[in-house]
Amino acid sequence: MEGYVFPNELHVIWGLTIVVYPYITGLVAGAFIVSSLYHVFNVTALKPVARFSLLTALAFLLICALPLLLHLGRPERSYEMFLTPNPTSAMAGFGYIWAMYTILVLLENWLSFRKDIIEKERHSKGLKRLFFRILSLGSDTTEESLEADHRVINVLAAVGIPMACILHGYVGFLFGGVKANPWWSTPLMPLIFLMSAIVSGIALLILLYVITCGIRKVEIDAECIQSLVGWLIGFLIIDFTLEALEILSMYYEWEESWEVISHLLAHKLKLSFFYIQFGLGTLLPLAGLTLAKATGDNLKWKVGLATGSSICVLVGVLFMRFNVVIGGQLFSKSLKGFIHFDLPMFGREGIMILTCVMTLPLILLTVFCWIVPPWPEEPRAETVAMPFERAEPL
Amino acid sequence: MEREFTRRELGKELAKAVLQVGTPPALVLAVGPRIFPQVKERIEKLLPFLKGHEEPAHHLPPPLQEYEAAKHRYGFGVNTQVCIGCGRCVRACKLENHVPLEGFAYRTWVERYFVTEERRVYADSPTGGLESFPAKEEMPELKGASIKRSFFVPKLCNQCDNSPCTQVCPVGATFKTVDGIVLVDRSRCVGCGYCIQTCPYAARFKHPALHVADKCTWCYHRITRRLRPACVEACPRHARIFGDLSDPQSDIRNFLRQEDIYVLKEEMGTYPRCFYTGYRLGVT
């Protein structure tokens, strides 16, 4: 402890679990935006990752409540947020927003993969066949039904964009609405969170696309990477602008809290803010991605630079969450002192358990991809699969 | 396959849909109230930890017969000019309200402020003032500084009229009573910590044993019986004043007749019910 800290503030209340939770919902929002870019805005270059990003969004969405349950003092009462939510609380919105958004993403996934599910049903026997039949809700692939699917998918993708924004934006609002904490209290906070969420989602998709192409031993679509990199650069610039604007504004206004916040940034958060979030997470990837976009035909360089930059971006966004959540609790509301934060390794909010939480969505994603592979059929030598053609009568 | 609906067929389709969708909820509504009490009893028997930890009941007061909350409006006054920082109030509160002695949980605490000649303000509060205060020479920041003024400031929950904590509780477990006290429902608080983050006065904390939010209640269990809060009882200097604002003869109304009354962090718009007198520069 340095300076003066109120006696009740000696420990951080919102720890690493609250750093991981916005990170996960951010990845969801970002992945969904990529898929919606294809479905709603017709960015055809993104076709290879469109369905995959939907699965990614679903996998991360199903896990995002877990860090919250790990954090709650009384997780056995968490259902109360569904039953008796307080309408004036930003946090109470979580239950319903998350539930509705999960339904939407589930529905969109189901409609996107319905044809594949039915194909799999036809080619399997016994219990597996029953499983897929239930999954398809007993429907069939007629041209009209698939067209109906397509329209509904477009509607869902369009509706899903504001919903994804709300899902992650409410977290930003939750922080931005805490007037007691000058590091959090700003109207820009929902936007900052949302932009960094989209950035992390796109970066994740680049990384996963490259990895899965490597696993499947398939050539990486250069146009797809080019498009993803382009969108990432754009959103990264917007994200950086917003974050820089917030700090510039605080410095220019020099309110009472600036003294303690500038000390926070310059000393306590020097490593995690300037070097990692800004340097490693923003400047370096911007350079790398611009180079990646500029390298015309050399796919290896393009992919290498894009992947490396994406990893940097992902690390940078995680540290951005850390700087906001933990950083805001490192200084006292008396504006006269600081506390120390020790990274917990074990325990309910420790790094060990959170690493498991972060790998769970990837495991889920692998399971999903194994059940319904999201990539369009590559043309093979033996059969030429025509779209919408029934292989055998039902 | 194109289907053209006649009006009648459309009506039949809609009716079928409503029946399909509406039957399960209707069943729940019809049968639910009858079986729910038994189900609840069963669950409560199987999972005792769901009821929350209960402290052993010892020397409970007799049940309060009639208490009309609407007739009271409580207020608190703090006179920083007479506080001597002895910390009896901190100890009294911990004993009265069974706040754990260790674990950095304080419902009330005492701070000491130093104002230097250049109007720099320093503060300290070792163990919240529970074991009183050491001499000022032990504070490293004050080496070489010339102190113009120093004084003690007791702090506690302000029971704000526009409290941010009641606004942000996701399950509505914390609320403001009609007589002006903000209480926490220990059986419904989920321990999310949002209220602790939004309190500008750092008056709230997470109870180390119960894992729910806790805070000073102005000893609600005492004031409703016309006793004084424990900290007011224990203060040897009348630095803490408690009373009913709706009673013109009360101590707090007398206190408020003074000239220089201020509240903490007025710019936050919380409308606190705790009023301070004394030197105010630098008091956060």
Added chain:
Amino acid sequence: MTKTLSLGLKTMRSTEHIILAFKIILVLLLTLLAMRTVTVPVPYGEFHVFQERTIQSWLNEVPLEYVGAKSCKASACHRDQIDLLSSSRHKDISCESCHAVAVGGIEEKPVDCMICHTRLGARPENFPQITKSEHYPNQRCAKCHDPHAPIPMMTHPMPVARKGRQACLICHLKPAGEMQELTVPGVSSEFEYLFRPPKKEFEHGGERDCISCHTLSPSLAELATMVHGKDVSYCPRCHRAGGFAQGDFR
């Protein structure tokens, strides 16, 4: 003649599976809503049932630890301490402030006087505070200061009073007429007035103990009137009414 209503249904063909999906979702949501209606006693956004329950719990299920000075002082026990206290400097301090309450009873041992009376810069100047190392560091505070009547003057700690004249002269050293030098080290000059001796050497009654007249009467004013002779009501304490000749003392 049946009218065909298209309602845009013509453009959406074979949507049965989508409608089925929506129906499943709707059933789930409505069932959950119905379950909530059965289990939760208030509609959305209202909490009065829970709040009343909490208030009742606070009113009746929370134990009281501190009794309150009023109750202590109204009791029949410890009358001598209470009476002593009632006119002393410590009269406004609650019994439980020093005899701190432990959960389940009162602590017998009172607190260390230094908690309040250590010299701290932040304490008001007019508050009695000492630096222990400069003020009889090896003595117990209670040797001279009765905690229930801390000023060793009119209100006497019994240990001092019983020791007779010599004990008084520890502080009241100088003969009459001279301004008393503070013989009590480590006390601020604010309290100098407490150590002023009588203007005249009080020869009255010879070797009488100081406490014969300076009895357990706490009021400074009483002392003053006694000394200055304005109020003769004290005289009958020793002298029978009617005569002030020697002898005839009570």
